[in-house]
Amino acid sequence: MNCCGLLTVQKEPVPLKSIEVELEVRDHVATVVSTLLYQNKEDKPLEAVFVFPLPGDAAVCHFSAKIGQRQIVAEVKEKQQAREEYDDALSSGQQAFLLEESDQSPDIFSLSVGSLPPGESASIRLEYVTELAVQADDGLRFCLPAVLNPRYQPQGSEGGSVQVTSVPASLVPYSLSFSARVSSPRPVSKVESSCSLDPLQYLNTEQTQATVKLAAGHKFDRDVELLIYYKDAHQPNAVVEAGQTSAKPGTLMGDPVVMLSLYPEFPQAVMSSVASCGEFVFLIDRSGSMDCPMDNRNRQQTRIGSARDTLLLLLKSLPMGCYFNIYSFGSRYEHIFPKSVEYSEKTMEEALKKVENMDADLGGTEILQPLKHIYSQPCIPSQPRQLFVFTDGEVGNTKEVINLVRKNSGYHRCFSFGIGEGASSALINGLAKEGGGHAQFITGTDRMQPKVMQSLRFGLQPTVVDISVTWDLPKGVSVTVLSPPITTIFQGQRSLIYAQLTGQSPEAAEGCVTVKYSLAGHPSHNQLHFSLKPADDTGLTVHRLAARTLIRSLEMEEREHRGQQDGGEKKKVVELSVQSGVSSSFTAFIAVNKDDGEAIQGPLLRRNVPAPSLSAPRGLAGAASMMKCGRPPRGWAVDAASTRNSCSVSQPHRDPLLQLVSLQKASGCWEIHPALAALLGKTSEEVEMSKPESVKEEVWATILALIWLHGFKLDVQDEWQLLAMKAASWIRAQKEPCVTECVEAGNALLGCEVQKDSLGI
Known part of the structure; x- marks a missing residue:
């Protein structure tokens, strides 16, 4: 068989040529536009199927196809109806496009491009919005999941309809380009990534706007992850977005929607306990x-x-x-x-x-x-x-x-x-x-x-209880909260609330929201005052995120009531999904080219576009090309051993910090031990000789361990802080009179200058 062009491991031409991704981040909300370019270089019409991941909480809100100069915008319809329309279009020789969420997992989508004639090109545009999660170091994390690992399907569970064609990243036959634009009321301090980036370009002197691109030559061997850092990230704020002028007032899309970002701060006295x-x-x-x-x-x-x-x-x-x-x-x-x-x-x-x-x-x-x-x-x-x-x-x-x-x-x-x-x-x-x-x-x-x-x-942290949210709004304005009730609050962690505002508010009106809660028996509250004037240029981003939040809650309720009397949640989800143009598990995007052109003749060839995978062992790519719901095909036995061989690594020597930690007792103390002395770079004799008289050995060993941590491992303090607090608490309980002398002797032995106060003893 004489093949040319881009091929799958089954030696079939791949119609997907390139993916271009444009990311726009406004504060902590991301809008992502992906353009997928397809081209049929075969002599028969094609159906191309591409299964790929998206962030699990993304709200897919636009899907369109461009064939030549003709643009076809997809509509959201009930899933079964959309599938039937797609099949009917193909059987009558019309071009059709279908985008649907997997029944098993909300972060897997399949895109079907049907009846692509020989020599024809199609450009598919897919848009979604998502909130960016706050990481441990206050960075906002955006992830473009370029990698689709086969999903393990548990024994005896329902087989899914999603077919995943998986090949190692090195064999992916299409290119990816990625660019991002970041803007915020606060300066952008830095953008980091697991992938190579071109340098960050600031667009203004305040450094509140910046652009960044993926460096050329990116391989599909990992997800594209961006970490975005703002100065003063923990600022509560509110965005009010005007409703859609074409939508009916009183509906979710017709009324203004507010998105509140709250960062509760707890009293220090409570946090220290x-x-x-x-x-x-x-x-x-x-x-x-x-x-x-x-x-x-x-x-x-x-x-x-x-x-x-x-x-x-x-x-x-x-x-x-x-x-x-x-x-x-x-x-x-x-x-x-x-x-x-x-x-x-x-x-x-x-x-x-x-x-x-x-x-x-x-x-x-x-x-x-x-x-x-x-x-x-x-x-x-x-x-x-x-x-x-x-x-x-x-x-x-x-x-x-x-x-x-x-x-x-x-x-x-x-x-x-x-x-x-x-x-x-x-x-x-x-x-x-x-x-x-x-x-x-x-x-x-x-x-x-x-x-x-x-x-x-x-x-x-003590569990926060009795959480309540109260609203104070001008007369004539009522609120419908769209988010599930807040059930947990952590120090410095963002809580998001979406709410629909109904009624007319006077010019320059203000609203106020108060979050009350009890923490370790102490009543507390946080307040946020905000303007009801809609923000400029947010499009319908906040409405779509609010719709997605409500859709996910209703889907959960539907699953809980499944098999019982119909609670009507599925109907509500379909109505809300169609009204807002946001995908759900019960709907799909369908676009049919109803141009007056001739029907496409001949049987369709099906081509599964491979997604990059880290899980396919090298050398087994041919056998791995077809995977349904993560199960290996017959004849290809993948067990733990074969995976282990494909990913074999050399084990490093144990980190000195972990060696020290492994010697600590459950109570928090250390004992004088040859392994502890060696880790401190001393002999057992040197450690014992330096000990002040009348001090218990465990107290001396524990103070030495704490000095070593503060003197040599301060850069990773967040890893050992809790066990050091436990050690300090143990020392205080011993009521040792010579602690100051011990710290001075320990500093002299280890060549450090750690202050007693910083040890917490």
């Missing part, structure tokens, strides 16, 4: 893909290796008196203890021995069953449950998993961590959102530890 109770449950992914490296360019650390190191830090940082357990999962699940146990030296050591032997050897990614088991365990009185989930997030039953977390959200908080490229944002964000916790993504050269320790600090 970190909780010493809680049931901490850690759920670790041990599927085969967790043996892949954290960063493809530096293959030193595996995902599972990083998870083991992080568990060490977590276990050492837990407070005495709390309870804990560790679960791990793949095709089956395991737990270290039959039920959560009280944290002590004995239980901590027992857990750490098992953690050291954890490998990525449990096969697939069955996360639902261990979650069900965790939720079946009775809660421990006065020990609020905190669940920490670590996964590289490639499952096919995302909606089912998130629904389970939502049903149990009244009994726990869930903190989620997406590890590595291609982690499903729908799964990671959904777990945290429905579980009242916080989501973090760890990619490229990121260290897992600081992000996880920040979430542990959130988990140790």
Whole structure:
């Protein structure tokens, strides 16, 4: 067979030639426009199918096709009706285009380009809006998921309709160009990325507007991730957006909508009293893909290796008196203890021995069953449950998993961590959102530890209760809140509220919203005053994000009522989706070219456009080309071992910080030990000889460890801060009279100048 042009691994020409992405970020809202250029170089008409990821909370709001000079704008219709119209158009020889969300996961879309005649080109334009999540270091994270890893479909679950053609990134036969424009009321301090960027270009002297581009030659071996940093990022604000003039007043699209960004600040006195109770449950992914490296360019650390190191830090940082357990999962699940146990030296050591032997050897990614088991365990009185989930997030039953977390959200908080490229944002964000916790993504050269320790600090914060939101608006203006009620608040974390404003407001009118809550028995409140005058040039971005928020809530309710009496949620979703032009799980975008041209003759050839994948082992790309819902095709057995071979890495020597942490006792103290002396760069004799007389050995060893941390590891303080606080608390409890003398002697021994006050003792 004589093939030419762009080919799939099955030696079929690929009609997708290029993808161009333009990103516009305004403060913390992103508008993304993707243009996909198709060309049929074959001698028969084609149907091209492309399955690709989008951020899980994106609101897809525009889809159109341009053939020659003709522009066809798609309409949102009920999904089954759209599919039937698409099939009817193809069978009658008309060109048609269909864009739909996967039934299993809201972050997977499939695009069907039907009846592309020989020699014809089509340009597809796809637009979506999304909020940008705040990261541990206050950066706003935008991710363009260029990588689509096969989703693991659990045994016995419904097979999905989405077909994923997956090839290694090096074989992707189309190009990607990416540019971004950032604007904010506050200066843009920097933009970072896991990919190579051209230098940031400021567009004004205030540095509130900037552009940045992906450097030429980007390979599809990772997602395109941008981290955007503003000065004074934690400013509460409100954006009021005017309704659509063509829409009926009183409807969501016809009325103004306000988006409030709130950053509650807690009293310092309350924040210093970190909780010493809680049931901490850690759920670790041990599927085969967790043996892949954290960063493809530096293959030193595996995902599972990083998870083991992080568990060490977590276990050492837990407070005495709390309870804990560790679960791990793949095709089956395991737990270290039959039920959560009280944290002590004995239980901590027992857990750490098992953690050291954890490998990525449990096969697939069955996360639902261990979650069900965790939720079946009775809660421990006065020990609020905190669940920490670590996964590289490639499952096919995302909606089912998130629904389970939502049903149990009244009994726990869930903190989620997406590890590595291609982690499903729908799964990671959904777990945290429905579980009242916080989501973090760890990619490229990121260290897992600081992000996880920040979430542990959130988990140790007293639970905020009695949350209420009250509105004070001018006479004649009423409010309909579109967001679900706020159920959790963390120090310095953004809470978003969308609301519809009905009625006429006088010129220069102001509104006020007050968030009240109780924290560790202390009543608190935060207020935001805002102008009701609509902002300029926001388009319908806020309306679409508000519609998406309401649609997702209704979809959740529909799933809960499924099989019961019809609650009418599906009908409401379809109506809202059609009215707002925002996609949902029950609707699809359909465009049919009803031009008067001749019908396209001949049978259609189907071409599946490959998406880049990190999971396809090199050399097996031919067999991996067709994957349905993440299941390997027959004849290609992929087990944990083959994945491990494809991603083999060399294990590094253990980091000195982790060595020091591993020597700490559960109570917070250290003991004089040859390993501690060696880590401090001294002999055991030097350590013992320098000890002031009459000081207990454990106090001396603990002060030395704290001086070493402050003197040599201050740059990673957020990783060891909690265990250092525990150590300082232990020292204070010993009521040792010679602490000042010990600090002076420790500084002299280690060549440091650490102040006693900075040690917290």
